[in-house]
Amino acid sequence: MTAEAPTVPALSYGRLIPVTVHFDDLDALGLLHNARYPLMVERAWIELWEEHGIRFEGDWTAAGDACNAVRELRIGYEAPVTRTGAYAVHLWLERLGTTGLTYGFRFCSRDGAVTYARGSRVLVRLNAKTLRPAPWSEVFRAAGRELLRPGG
Numbered sequence: 208m209t210a211e212a213p214t215v216p217a218l219s220y221g222r223l224i225p226v227t228v229h230f231d232d233l234d235a236l237g238l239l240h241n242a243r244y245p246l247m248v249e250r251a252w253i254e255l256w257e258e259h260g261i262r263f264e265g266d267w268t269a270a271g272d273a274c275n276a277v278r279e280l281r282i283g284y285e286a287p288v289t290r291t292g293a294y295a296v297h298l299w300l301e302r303l304g305t306t307g308l309t310y311g312f313r314f315c316s317r318d319g320a321v322t323y324a325r326g327s328r329v330l331v332r333l334n335a336k337t338l339r340p341a342p343w344s345e346v347f348r349a350a351g352r353e354l355l356r357p358g359g
Contacts (some may be wrong), residue, residue: 220356221299221311223319224251228291239288244324245280248312251296259350267335272347275330278307282326293317300354306340307331308351 226247234240256262256273263273288294297313307329314324334341343351 218297218319221297221354222255223295223297223315224254225317226251226294226296226314228288228294230291233291237289239323241284244282244284244314244326245328247294247314248296248298248326248328251298251312252310255298256350259346261347261350270335272332272344274335274341275332277328278331279329280326281328282324284324286321286323288314288323294323295319298354299356300351301327301356303343303348303351303355305342308343310354311356 228239228243228247232239232243232247253262261272263270267274295315295317297315297319299311300308301311302309309327309329311327312325313319313322315322332341332343332347333339
């Protein structure tokens with residue numbers, strides 16, 4: 208007998224990436240620590256971009272689109288996560304500019320039905336040598352366009 212993979216619901220935009228909350232992610236009250244939400248979101252983005260061949264492999268001069276910096280992070284907590292186990296992060300792009308982007312996210316139940324936290328983050332693509340803004344590659348932009356929220 209084989210176990211079936213969990214069904215991932217159809218979304219009208221973005222992607223739902225599975226994540227796992229472990230015991231050491233919880234705080235002294237048994238709640239997912241507030242600092243772990245952005246970490247889980249970051250890990251989900253890394254997984255998503257790696258599917259498109261965009262990754263950091265230890266050399267900033269060769270990092271390309273993976274050489275970027277956070278300009279702004281905003282997060283609101285809607286309901287506490289009180290257990291370890293399977294959850295998901297819903298990811299999408301709100302805006303894709305020449306050198307920057309704004310993405311939205313929801314930390315949610317595995318099926319996407321319950322939202323625990325939501326927010327947005329602004330990234331700027333950097334030239335690895337000068338640390339000044341640099342344009343996203345066309346490969347990155349094509350992958351990003353697939354994630355744009357309609358009307359965003």
